[in-house]
Amino acid sequence: MGTEELIQSIQSMFPDASINMGNNFPELVIEKDSLLSVLNQLKSEPTLAFDYLFCETCVDWKSHLTMVYHLDSTRFRHNLVIKTNLDAQAPEIESACHLYRTAELHEREIFDLFGVKFLNHPHLRRILLTDDWKGHPLRKDYDDPINMIKL
Amino acid sequence: MFEQVSTSENGELVINVGPQHPATHGVLHLLITLNGETVTKLEPNLGYIHRSIEKMCESLSYRQFIYTTSRMDYLSSHINNHACALTVESALQIEIPERAEYIRVIMSELTRMASHQLWWGAMAMDLGALSPFFYAFRERESINDIMEETCGARLTMNYFVPGGVMYDLHPNFVAKVKEFIVFFKSKIDEYDELLTGNIIFQNRMKNIGIISKEDAISYGCTGPTARGSGVSCDIRKIYPYSIYQKLDFDEVIEHGCDSFSRYQVRMKEMRQSLKIIEQLIDNIPKGEFQAKTKAVLKLPKGEFYTRVETARGELGVYIVSEGGTSPYRIKFRSPGFSNLSALEHMVKGHKIGDLVAIMGTLDLVIPDIDR
């Protein structure tokens, strides 16, 4: 399936969501509540078979956070990026780790560095920093006057 | 008098492996629960070498941030640099000279071999065979010598820059690489004789640390870890970058799903790397080694993602640019991080000795995981 066809078939699956071509991969922007159902459909649909989540991360846009999921299909070798916006004050989203086991550690990392709360995550705890760490360092407003020496 | 030996509720022994433990190859901390010698639960605790590279990169320019990636997965530093250079180049649409492409691929493959050699020695050491480590380092030193002549460093090269490579090749380079190919071809057979056929080694590796194809995909395993389970995931083949398209080499896939398959994949990959270098070393085109680029690089607004195949698996570089001289957000999708998440699945029900062996076959580099 070419990229054009892929975009069309995904658009027909999710008429509400917007999809357009990014620099590298097609990008699908969805509502955060529909994340699990979208992922589920993308994974189970035999012509798409997005079975491999190769990157999951978050971007802090100050006004809001954006969760970014990079999907790949090991059968058809096509990729898709899913984006969904979260509230900056109390970011919350369903965990994808029941669909993609790799999300478990990635989500713990995002929780640690961005403070995104993943619902139904088996053990959401800090992973890279110490348990008593204050703040989420990859947020743009994070500041640590003691440890960080600004250049 | 006595402090109770720490046990879980049902009387199982809880042990901290790491952060300082010879088998973790760095500062990984594993909290394992043992029933007798059998591992019933394993929980990785990371961050003992979390150096906040992603945060640092947000204040570094696109030329500067490459050096931090050499220190991430220091065993395949060339390949990490390659990923970053490719991202910047694809964003700015820089055409790089063919000579630079050839140099890059040769260097990457040399790095891959050096990394696998170190893995071979270190894994054998985990299994209790101490001598292979020294043999592996003998070969690795000759690669280091080649690198040092051209790049000026032995480990953290910072040789690939956006637009090509930093310096031209050393005049001795081609002769030395050819010498190395002949030398290493005999040595790699020696590796097989020494370890692969050993009955103790085979018993320690076969049917240990099983991960099925589906699980490997779900856990996001890449590189030799996944290819040992029959997943085709070599980025050089499926999403070719640089000049890999033109090269004749095989993606090594084993279907055993166990430690031994992962071992075999790496051993065969070394031979494939030799094959790639053999194809290239005589045909390095003449010309520029670096394209003309602006002194200050500014990426256009947008998001850029590059995937390359390091010695451990798929490295992804995700750059979000706001149009400035430094990235707005940068994310390194490191292969070790995902491979590590499969560790518990592989280790459960095995003995503590196998935990060490399985970790050896995953070839974890902790700074790559923690970043």
Next chain:
Amino acid sequence: MLRLENISSFIHTSLSNHLSETSVLLLEMTIIALAAITLFALLGLILVLMERKVSAWIQIRLGPNRVGPKGIFQTAADTLKLVLKEGFVPDGADKFLYKLAPFVVMIIAMILLAPIAFAKNFAIWDLNIGVFFITAISSVSVIGILMAGWASNNQYSLLGAMRSGAQIISYEISAGMAILSIVVLTGSLQISDIVASQSNGWWLFKGHIPALIAFVIYIIAVTAETNRAPFDMAEAESELTGGFHTEYAGMRFALFFLAEYINIFIVCAIGATLFLGGWMPFHIGNWEAFNHIMDYIPSSIWFLSKTFFLIFVIMWFRWTFPRLRIDQLLQLEWKYLLPISLFNLLLITLIAIKGWHF
């Protein structure tokens, strides 16, 4: 000619001329004790250095060569440093057992030295149940290791000690069977008798293939019993950091370290005595001239060279093989070595009864 037996008898006679029988005995015991301790220290130094040189040779390195000529004082420096290092008891350890354990291991290694014949007519105590004595005492050494592992109050130590317990007790059986096969052939438990029975050839050659099998089993079993790689379960540096001696430092660790090497020496000495003729020179049939030259070499040299050859073999194992897993280790013993050695013992008995050996 200067032979060890002449020296000992000279000392005995010269002392007896001047002193009463009791005081001669006491004095001789003191001399022997001092000699044994000196031998221990020397053996420790030599064997550790040998291990490091052998490993360096196998691993294409040079090995220690800076401290003293060719690095021969390296282990002396190490020992002195270990003795001078801070000795302490970790918090929460069972202090009494923690301090006792290295001495238990050490003393057992020392007692084992008694019946070994270092040269012709030169043994500390040539008792009539020598072989039995050795098997009995050597199985006690596991107590020291268990003690160390338990008393350290450290999970790694505990695991290492438990592994070691299971391992030593298992392999004791095979080692015992292998020793027994020679006892069957000789018909005596006394070391001097066993050596004397090999005057016309070593049991390794005289006993046909069953003796060879017994020898191989013996070497495997004692490698396991002394906790050497590929059976170094108890220490397993890459798994358990240091096994039972994880919490030991300084002098006490040095004792464990020393005891390991002394144990290797002893098991190799016993192996050389039982299978390779002890201090007996190497003779070939009726090559009179050759045999005469062989006789000219002192018996102590024969004994030591055979022992060190076996030690070298065991070191060679260590630097070549990967480690077994604990269940594979026990499987090897109970499923393979034990049945083989039982069957082998039957064969040897048959050979001994029928007199098929040379």
Next chain:
Amino acid sequence: MDVKITPPSEPFPGTVHPTDGGGVLVSSLDEVINWARSNSLWPLVFGTSCCAIEMMSTAAAKYDFSRFGFEVARATPRQADVIIIAGTIVNKMAPVLKRLFDQMPDPKYVIAMGACATSGGPFFYNTYSVVKGADHIIPVDVYVAGCPPRPEALLHALITLQEKIKSGLTRDQIRGEMKAHGN
């Protein structure tokens, strides 16, 4: 241990009475002890990042630090004499490093290998988690420059440490001597 040691650069306040040979035994015993300690430095297996690989190279056949008797790398801090901090120390690792150092029995020595362990190195600016130099946590005897240092540099550091132990001087005395020499 807040003992004030007079740096040798300052003149001794008072007169020194020479004794006829009384100190020879003690001082030569000290020399023997220092000789033993300096020639038997067993390193702890401790590597956090890139420098660990160069430490391994130093152990390997080409550079071979076993020549000096350093090859008995111990996995447990109880039996180690020198801790080579090979790599970056981050905030989460700092208490672990301190604990490892505390677990080592005296006398113990520390080598800070590489720029990260010396000062934070390439991770000095704009990082929230890197300790800017391991000497914030434990006292360091010898610093090695480089990112990562070459194996020769580590060997040199180990030999320097040997010399330091052989000299029998304390950290403060050496510092005083260096000041006197204008370093």
